[in-house]
Amino acid sequence: MSSSDGSAMPTRRHVIGTVGAMGVVACGAALTGCGTGERAPAGPPPAVKGKVVAQTADIPVGGGKVIHEWKIVITQPSAGVFKAFNASCPHKGCAVSSPSEGVMRCPCHGSEFDAVSGKCLKGPAQAPLVEFALKVEGGGIVMV
Numbered sequence: 076m077s078s079s080d081g082s083a084m085p086t087r088r089h090v091i092g093t094v095g096a097m098g099v100v101a102c103g104a105a106l107t108g109c110g111t112g113e114r115a116p117a118g119p120p121p122a123v124k125g126k127v128v129a130q131t132a133d134i135p136v137g138g139g140k141v142i143h144e145w146k147i148v149i150t151q152p153s154a155g156v157f158k159a160f161n162a163s164c165p166h167k168g169c170a171v172s173s174p175s176e177g178v179m180r181c182p183c184h185g186s187e188f189d190a191v192s193g194k195c196l197k198g199p200a201q202a203p204l205v206e207f208a209l210k211v212e213g214g215g216i217v218m219v
């Protein structure tokens with residue numbers, strides 16, 4: 076890597092390629108406050124509080140299910156442990172997929188999120204999925 080004068084300057088192609096790769100891979104790096112379309116975290120829709128949104132028997136261990144009616148994804152990382160997240164991708168709001176191999180993927184631009192914590196694993200999203208509080212009553216998953 077050297078310029079035409081023989082110095083060790085990176086080429087324009089190298090710089091653009093490096094910046095482009097960083098923008099796609101990194102979550103939570105730079106770009107905040109630069110008009111990226113990121114959304115502020117939000118609580119669960121008021122209409123869903125106190126309601127049974129799914130049955131525990133419908134949520135596979137190690138997987139999960141998107142409840143499209145409420146834009147909520149319920150996961151069960153291990154037997155009897157349930158998590159609820161806002162299914163709206165923090166990038167532009169598309170609904171993420173049900174988890175597969177511990178990852179929820181956004182079909183719109185490829186962001187990926189951890190099914191246990193909601194943490195952003197791959198951009199362009201810069202923020203995690205918002206986690207909602209829940210409780211299990213009988214066989215039902217209730218948003219609180």
Ligand code: FES
Nearest residue numbers: 164166167181184
């Ligand atoms: S809406 Fe763009 S990655 Fe999800």
